[in-house]
Amino acid sequence: MPRLGESITEAAIITWFKDVGDPIEEDEMLLEVATDKVDSEVPSNVSGTIEEILFEANEVIKIGDTIAIIESNGEAVNSKPKKSVISKKLESSKPKQKKSVIKPQTLQLQNTEKFSVSNSNTFFSPLIISIAKEHHISFEELARIPATGKEGRLRKSDVFQYIEEGRPYKFAQSVTQDPTAYRIPQLTFDKGKGRIVEMDRMRQMIADHMVYSKHTSPHVTAYVEADLTNVVTWRNANKKVFQEKYGEKLTFTPLFVEAVAKAIKDFPDINASVDGKNIIIKEDINVGMATALPSGNLIVPVVKNADSKSLLELAKDVNLLASKARENKLQGDDIKGSTFTISNVGTFGSVMGTPIINQPEVAILALGIIKKRAEVIETENGDEIAIRSMMYLSLSFDHRVVDGFLGGSFVRRVADYFEQFDINRKI
Template sequence: MPIISVKMPKMGESISEATIISWLKNVGDTIEIDETILEVATDKVDSEVPSPCTGVITEIRFQPNDIVPVGEIIALIDASETANIEQETANDEVKKETLREPKAKTSTVHHSKLDIQYSSNPDAFLSPLIVSIAKKENMTIEEVQSISGTGAEGRIRKSDVFNYLKNRQYPLASRPQAQPKVAKSSYNPPPIKYVEGHDTVVEMDRMRKMIADHMVYSKHTSPHVTAYIEIDVTNMVNWRNTSKIPFQEKYNERLTFTPLFVEAVAKAVIDFPGINASVSEDGKKVIERKDINIGMATALPSGNLIVPVVRNADEKNLKGLAAEVNHLANASRENKLKPEEIQGSTFTISNVGTFGSLMGTPIINQPEVAILALGIIKKRPEVITTENGDEIAIRSMMYLSLSFDHRVVDGYLGGSFLRKVGDYLEAFDPKRKI
């Protein structure tokens, strides 16, 4: 009688735990393979967890609002045919209003061949059929999760995997999954005194707590250094102001500054690939990423922050970048981002100018090694050199700041990359065609 373990899936590179929102099934309920069994949430996105098999739920180990580590067993399912028959018989007897002593359920996990099949990939957000196909094709869990799903809620179907395999060029390398632990400090913070009824005490929500933990972890892990430059973006601003209406009429997409920023960053990453990297868990190797996936820090209506990802930004034209940026921004505001849309970034930008900030010192989005902040664009008089000599003119100016991990990014690389981003933005072609 195989007992299948349902484990908390991994829903992102930096996600080590998730919070149970609600169970959609109870102990004793029959569930079909791929049917949603519960809803969970991380600091990134809310997701549904499908059942890995057909069977009867025999045990639920955690309750709503419990925070559960990735890979932890959260429920057990009896996947035997006998269990299904017994459940159907029990339902028929209830309908006939015949009382019967309930059959005792065992909580012992029998590691059958079927159970081992699933437990070998405890973090996979995949159906047993997909896991089986992946094993036969020697696919890593990261490679499978990179496939775009056409099923309900973006789930990966058998046809999606087979279509991918037809054009498969090479297997993706498996990424390390374990999360390094942050050592606890021996420092005892001073007590905070407040007056009940006078001061306002607000409980941090789940997302804010996780953001706080991630920020502390990043500062603890990476020695941050921040460099600044000021650039003249007059040509870009003027072009965007005159092109945004024709652009929307032609492509049915809004033209904001963000896709222009993403485009410049992607070009600079090609010039300086060392900035598109991560540090290995043991801190001894630098992993340079081939894909250029640009995360864009986005504020939610709740005030929290999320980082949706523009994948392969270097391969998209301005129309494609605008469409992707608009989709991710809208999905963020409506809380409709899919798990794959908020994971896998290799470099992040944060437009602090949106809030009127002149510049910022952003915290690195782990496990990346740098993050770019874009300040507000302001018009002011500047001394410029013309054919007639130095003149004072009204120009659109902005500050860029790059925070980088000084373990692997030195001043030369950080400064050169930042200057290159500025060069691309300053050299914007004012006659560019949409």
């Protein structure tokens, strides 16, 4: 399994494009794997015939693992696989081993009190079981951990996240222990009739991530209005020259990223995450851009070290990431390491939005549509009515660690950078 990015250590197999006995050419696609939100195709590094396939779909593999044996020029390229399995050629003549599966039913505690299972797919891989043994986690406790893997599979990251959260299900409570405690009512609704559309893998991950964020962070949203007349005027006057000089489009996004990065330097506590009872103030300022994919799903490519880059460098990064997103070519490293996220809801014509925090960050900024309006402004001759380009900014923040003063001051500072934009700025 080749490296897919600096921070990628494992991947889940989605599908194999070849079977045992099939010929394959060098650089021909062999399989497709998933790492977080990014799907990647893995090519063969040799030409030959596939002798063995060592992993099945939905299995998690580590970078560097041998995943297949290909005979090239009469010799197997990888003769020492890291995982000992039965060749698919021989599987038909040998009895298949039964997987150890915990049936998806109500499990019993030692005190015979029952509790409900959180993840519907209660097959646990050997890796999960070994982690559970190391941390003394029972099968009953494993079944309570929310699973984010494909088809409800419990992933290694789910278990480690659960451990970091202090193992909240370590001591399962009886459903009859406290009749006065509030529980989510199990209501049955008439969902109506219509065309059934099954969520794809990415949509399921987005849904889980959004629900997790709302359950984790108490969201508060602060709003300010900014006058972007200078920004709009300058950009309209320079976008053609900018593209002719540098070969890059000058959209509003790099200007937004630039202002946000400046404001983060002024208020570094907004560039943080929560680790239990600790707050981690991030050293790097990596601005994520919520971006719609052609499928309609959402992904967040990241402009790394945005505070240290020129407008040209920001424009190059933004254009490249946007192009990769449109063509479904984003790699794992392109969506890693975000410390603060912006969402340009104005792209869709929205006046403003109430964005959901991109965990584990503590704030997210939504930028509304830029709209011309008649505004009262102060001039040397007193108050006058003028046509101005106005925009609403809305900041959702985690009220566990970000109070109204910090959240309000930060979003106001972003607006100030827009309003104080130098109309005579050189490109």
